[in-house]
Amino acid sequence: MTTKVTKLLAATALTLTLPAGSAMAGEIAVIVKTTNSNFWQNVNKGASAAIAGQSEHTMTFDGPAAESAIADQVNMVDNAINRGVAGIVLAPSDPDALTPAVQRAFESGIPVAIIDSGLGEDAKGTYQAFLSTDNCAAGELVAQSMIDAVGTEGKVAVMSYVAGVGSEIGRVGCFVDYLGANSKLDIVGPFYSQSQMATALNQTTDILAANADLKGIFGANEPTAVGMGRALVQSGKAGQIAAFGFDGNGDLQDFVKDGTLNATAVQGSFQMGELGVKAVLDVISGNAVDGFIDTGVVLVTKENIDTPVAQNVLY
Known part of the structure; x- marks a missing residue:
């Protein structure tokens, strides 16, 4: 919907x-x-x-x-x-x-x-x-920020949370649609963490290992973005890949401050x-x-x- x-x-x-x-x-x-x-x-x-x-x-x-x-x-x-x-x-x-x-x-x-x-x-x-x-508008805001950071070609991974949830449909769906309409970026995913930080960490670790040419990554809610950020740090790729989160707890604030995340969209x-x-x-x-x-x-x-x-x- x-x-x-x-x-x-x-x-x-x-x-x-x-x-x-x-x-x-x-x-x-x-x-x-x-x-x-x-x-x-x-x-x-x-x-x-x-x-x-x-x-x-x-x-x-x-x-x-x-x-x-x-x-x-x-x-x-x-x-x-x-x-x-x-x-x-x-x-x-x-x-x-x-x-x-x-x-x-x-x-x-x-x-x-x-x-x-x-x-x-x-x-x-x-x-x-x-x-x-307005989750669709928020997804488009992050998508435009991703384009500003990485350009219009390359790979961008999407780390989502629970498929079919209303906020996910708007937020992730409009992020993907906006990139498709305004760039030639290839989407890796989406992957669904079930809003489990540890799952997101493991998924992101695997994606980073399998996509050495990844330019950007989006973690679409709090536990997913935290797991994504931790995977970036543990892999030594923090600051090397444009990364955007969603929500604003202390962990995500720290990732913004230390450059692991370019930004996080906070509701x-x-x-x-x-x-x-x-x-x-x-x-x-x-x-x-x-x-x-x-x-x-x-x-x-x-x-x-x-x-x-x-x-x-x-x-």
Whole structure:
């Protein structure tokens, strides 16, 4: 599903009303792709900041042990519905697998804000807001930066995370499409780490060994980019290959500072949590919310990493 379709679905959902009997107070359940990531913990900080601004509702934060544990995430949404939460903020790990769960929430009168990754077309009308980086635009931004760094010919490897996730479709798909339309660069991959740092490290190590003429490499989310960066360092190729990451934890910041990474594209993860909870609270209160809320992306480089623009999104 394209970013444009995702936005359309979210906007359409805004025009619909929740069934009678919607919960008016109580727990806001924030359910993310995994709790084992600084990115999602920063979402937690934003959500906590939003809930602290009022006294009527409480918040819980949950997620599977790994982004690939999709069935576990579905169960968490089902459990939240069964205990009658007032609202749900959800980062779906799979656009199709989570759609029935969100439909059940809608049928139960529970408002839902989707963050980070979109849902499938069958979810049309069942959630009230979609908050995300424009992942397609972010992928194109990194692609243009890659062309600026390596030129228009040669090999570029793509280290992705979980195939088919909404954010991956936009981010990696548009990166690859942009290179195809604007250069003659050959794509090696994509390779899927399942958002496991160790897997990304091993995959990158193998790719570097098999492609001595590699000019550039893109790690498309936090654990993947960290594993990629470590492989570059261990292979002695840090700084010799144009490398771009995605997300902004301490490891990735260090890689930018020492030149292992040319840059890393950082999403507004704090804003996803904060604005996601606020959107649900607005729906519960009967206030209008935008169908799509762009939480932004900043390309963080050695030159701008200490500026307020970068520091506001790093974590």
